[in-house]
Amino acid sequence: MRGIHFSIFYILILFCPFISLFADTTDEEILKLGEEAIAHYEQGDYERAILKFNTILLARPNDSQALKLRQLAGDELMMKMLAEGGELSRVARALLLYAEKAPIRQEKDLATIKRLVVQAATGSLFARNEAITLLQTQVGERAVPEMLPYLASKTQERERINIILAASKMGRAAVVPLTEALNTEDIYLKQQIVILLGHMGDGRCVADLKALTENPQTLPEVKQYARESLRKLTNKTSIALPAAKELFYRKGIRYYQEHPKYMPIHFANWLDWRWEKNQLVYKEIPHFAYNEIMAEHAAHEALDIDPTFKKGWGLLAQVYYAQHTEITAIEEAAKDRDLELPTDELNQFLEEKKVSDKAKSLSRAFGYKLLIQSLKMASRNGRPEVTREILNEIGNQGSKQNVINGSLIQALKSKDKRIRYAAAEAIVKINPPGRFRDADTAIKVLVEALSESDARVILVVEDDDETRNRLINIIRNMNMVAFGASTGSEGLQRAKAFPPEDLVIVSSQLDDMATSYFVNSMREDYRTKKIPVMIICPEGQEAKHKELYKEIDVVKGVVTEPFAPEKTKLSIREHLVDSNTDYKGKSREIARRAAAALAFIPAGNRVFNVRIAQEALADAIRTRHDSIREPAIHALKKFGDANSTDALRETLYNNSSSIHIRTLTASALGHIYNRQNIKVPSEDVDKLMLILGEKLPAQDDLSFDEKVDSFHNAIYTLLGQSEMSAGDKRKIFFQHRIHKEIGVVQEKGEDSTEDQDQEQSSEDREQTDEGPDSIWKDDSLSDDYDSEDDRDSEDDYDSEDDYDSEDDSEEDDSEEDDYEEDDYEEDDYEEDDYEEDDYEEDDSDLDSDDDRD
Template sequence: MDWHLRLNRLAAVGRALTVALLVVVVAPLPGQTSVAMAEELTDDMVGQSERAWQVWSAATAALDRDKVEDAGKLLDELAALKLSDLRLALMADRTGSLRLEQGVADKRLGDGAARLVKQIENGRRQRKLAEDGWHFAAIGRFKYADANLKALVDSTPDPVALLELARYNPARTQTLIRLVANADVGPAARLVLTILGEGEQLLRTDPAEIEVNIERLGGPPRVVYEATNRLKDSGEYAVPHLLAYLQDGRKRDLHAAILQLLPMLGRNALNPMVMALRMKDDVTREVVARALGTIGYAQAAPYLAVLAGDPKTSSAARQAAGESLNAVNRTGTAEPGTLFRMLADAYYAGAESLQPDERSETGNVWYFDEADQVLRYVPVPRAIFTDIMAMRCAEEALKINRTDAAAIALWIGANFRREGKLGMDVESEAPSSMAERDGTRPSDYPRSIYFARAAGPLYNHMALARAIQDKEPSVALGTIAALSTTAGPASLVGQEDYKQALVRALEFPNRLVRVKAALALGRALPPSGFAGAQNVVPALAEALGQSSRRFAVIVDPDDQTRNRFQAVLRAMGFECYSDPGLYSALEQARKAGAPAVDAVVVASDSRAPEFTAAIEELRRRPETAAVPILVIRKKAQTSPIEDVVRRYPGVEQILPEVLALDAQDQIDKSVSQKLADAAGSLGMRPLDRQTSLSLALQAADVLRLIAVSRSGVFEVHRAEGALVAALEQPNELLRVRSAAALALVDTPSAQRALAESALSEKNSKTLRIAVFGSLAESGRHFGGKLDARLVEDLVKVAADGQDLDIRTAASQALGAMNLTDNQVSEIIRAQSRG
């Protein structure tokens, strides 16, 4: 079908698709002269409302002719538009505002005009702050530049109006970019750049601005060129409007330009375009399908495959979809369900071509409303965009093939990872306020653990296997939690390949995952051995031994900064290994016997190796692949840090200035929060003291459970050293639980450790009584294994101890020893009064 025929068909449709079109009709304004009517927007106006400019022009013209009443009405209308102070100032500076100010001063104009004058005055102050800031920055007077730019930021200027002011001189933005790392003005420069970025985002997403540019596609070549570039800049946001214009028969003079423009929008426009294939209008679907083929990205393939096989659509649309599918599909299959699952996998893997617009901190999830035949989008945090899209594509795959196991497992994993990146506890089923950041889910949406438990062991094993492959702590923790409550011993371990993931999790680079896997396997008490069973008890022992210990590596060539961060982390409870070079610091940790690395701090000016190579190395090594990393942002470093933070989850930047905060608790809080943020982006909780203690308590209980069960699979005695060491931990409950587990270890050294703890007068009465009870249990099971000295001490306490409760507990332990040399006579003689 040629383009002329297609245009005729498009013109016949004539209904809106996506959004209510904003048709700007500029009616003659009261008192408006031919000169005012001729006032038009100029190229240097950025985000300027045409209506506002027309009203302002007419008002100033009325004041010039002394038509005060007409001017007053126009100024009231302008005030009702609620323009920003800086926008009003920019307009006033184009025409002058002396007549307005005089009219307010002599009371000929009312309150509305007076408020506008105040806004203009404030906007001019903002303009002066900005221009002075740029001027002083350009000539190297950085302290003056800093003062002006900070005051500008504090005044909360209109981002789009400030963008117009910046574009008056292209060097202004470049000056700020160059000064980002400057010690004096850098922070203020970053803040102003952030505001300008907000202006860019507001400009390219503004529906009115988009439709003005669409209208300009019918203008002369220079205007068309500018409008085309701006619509390309708007990308996905322009798609609903462009398609609406295509469906409007009154806009047929613009259709040819729109048809030419659609493929030029490129990758950023793909998501709304593929959803638009679901509309009922076959003519527009045909146009969109051909545009997708021209753009050429494979992510359109499953959507095109669905359209190509839809018997309800027109043959022309099906043909266009088939031709475009052949152009973009390089998979060797045209089956829609398979293509959707493959796309879901690519989203889950974070393929670069599927990332949201790099200019935005959010990603847009597009939907097509079948009832209203409209496109809508929901912005979500950038970090979870690909997870949500992976879930959506997996859902489409399951609609086509409900038994697709890989799609189910992928959906479960993506859901856990989505929650983890939002800072939610993936093991919890309780509602979380963090969920509100994902606008694609209703308020009563169940937690990820709900779906994982319902899915059963097979799919959780599959999702866990992917988590281990990708080193994803949140997915690993979530699936292990689901397996712990839904899988019995036969479903948890076995010879089948898919059941090996939980055992492999015992070697995961994150300590929390290793311990959780060991707890799950230990509680299951498998009746028969399995590959990797020998690693369960050592992992539980690790949890016991590290209940209050955390380990950090610090790399910074500057001795002072490195030592100060080391002092901060030590105050937070970390054992630190620091060096100017990464490899040396890691080697220190290894030689010291650190069982894990819980945090890494790397300076951005590291040279052994260079900073980006250091991060790559840390993420390559198994022991640091899934640990939080803080980057100390040095003054000379700029964009490389941003690139690294965006590319690698679990990396956060921190300024060395944090060390200059007034109070130590503020410093600790700042560093702790950054570590928590880094851990959160990995989908895990920071392994703080409370979490470590909880794991240690659970490990002690599971070790006792294994011992009570007389498991032939797990060897509790391999944790004896950790249990004995735990008797010296500061937490009394952990000491009691460890003693209870140690009571079932059949060795003289275990019984000796219990006796020494129970006999120690340094311990509290409660602890001693509890440990005497464990010593008695050990004696009942294994008989007396104490040497003569300890037996003598035990008899002495039982016979002569001053506290009756302790004497009673000691006597029970003594009796349980069942010693051949009956020591009870000592107790009887001790109590005799003749």
């Protein structure tokens, strides 16, 4: 129960600044709805009472209106509603929270903060209490630097005690800056902070206190106070606690996972505290980067203690990848959903983007082994986008690995398809030297990715585990990504994380908050206000919830439980139309990466059974975007299987395909024809001739002519790599002869030339069909030119008479050699024999046999 109350308070603090901004319902309208709700409740018509109370909540009453409602109902009725349990209790609790919490003003003026600290230290009892209240509610941790001089004073005992009291009242808000101030060299100040932290009951300082007890340079009196504080905080002795490096790791994980107890209690305060130049300083940071920055600090603290600590390295790697992926996700979300960051956050975002780019680059230095360590940890931490990035880098760095790590196999079998896809890509990039058990699984996963058509993400917020899991399975069967949250507060936290979901489906009966309050929270945050919401309601209550949410634009419909799978799928798809995300582009990118991964597999590999992917690659070439078709063509070319030629031929002959794709296709076909010794049918030769004669539409692209030339060259190469009949070969070279006839033929125009070409083609075909004595008996030019045995075959000649016997051939060769030898002897002369008279005398006999020789 305490956790539930904290969660609601957490959410309330976050959204209170927005309540009055969105509340546009008049007091009279709110009170009228309140009177109707109370009347229904007193009559025992709880269903209508709940409907009216939820209507009030969806109107987003401000604190003044909620207070009037509370007074209208009276304390007795409100307490009775709270005791009812169920939806009535949740509604009453939400109304009370609205009534009791006005928007909190955040004080940031340094002069005002200093004045309040002085007042808390030196003022009268009334003045001190007033100052402490304001420090607690409006200032928070910004007051701590002004408090430190009083804590360090050995002479101002009264003032020091007053500040200790003020800091204790501030509680959680003061823990982070006080913990950072433990780095002071002032021993007395360090003692006071250690004692104070022990009384605050906050676990965020446990690792730092344990580190003091382990540090040999820590003075004994400080160690003693640290041990006592640790006992108060943990109910354990210092020696019974894990090592400080392990505690820092656990602290970092809590921050990384955005545990509610580790987030700031004043939500306008997203501050990074550092002890620099013997003073406590802070920097305002974007709220979305807070958890990663704090986790990074914790990881470095652990590694300062032990540079070989694998968990510390694994955490640091996750943090760096998280920083990069979150910035990227914010950019995508801003583009997809037309989000506008507040001005101050926009400036922080631009600064943080530079840092995230550096983090991405630096992450490459972790190396393969540490990346594997971080992968093991990431798979348990619920950040699939981080796991995916780590897998990508593992694939890039793992090419020299001899085995596939077990963590990769686990990722390959993940329920999250995005992780499966990334794992499969990494495995084929590693390309181990030998077969392993799940090699075919990797190819099958890439085939799954190649057919990806919907990359949208849906969040299901439902208390009941069985109901939540059933709906998640239905969504996953729709080839979408689904996540689950078991409470409303967890669901809100997940929805506001980046990347945001495309749809949130929330139960109408949450345990920790009213669903209407959940919906309001979605509507009031810039990160979630454009995410469509659907309500899960029991069968038979569909009309009631449609009526309740009919004026709420983000609520698109309801899903009834128990779920009818087909009806549920239809309803979800209908309302996903309102999602503005570029899911088609994301799906296309997934398929492109899968095709590129398949194309990465070396030709003739003995590890992966690429035949599994051939049909999917062929289908991609026929139907998908050029960005997918290009790597798919490269993959089929590399595999070189004759069964893939149909899809390639269809693409080549389709003049609606781009020149670039057709050029690649021609190259792939030529490679496969040559490798498999495939004979090209005459009808295909005719089609290729037509393609070469196509008049392609002119474009403004300056390189268009070069693209056309490359396309034609690819077709000529294809023809040269293929086996053809002599008639087809002759037809090609006749039609594309370099020097054509002139005169009359030219005057007849292109039609006459085409007629002659057709006549010649007919003659060529007749010659091809002459029978067994044809000079092209095998209908194959490649046999005549490529094989030495074929060149010596009798079948390549008209009759045996035309073929000289081996003896004759040797005799001829001998005579020729003798002739050449005599010829050289006769022509040889020395320089001394050369005279001008001889030259003149022989000039008239230049045509003699000797001179010709």
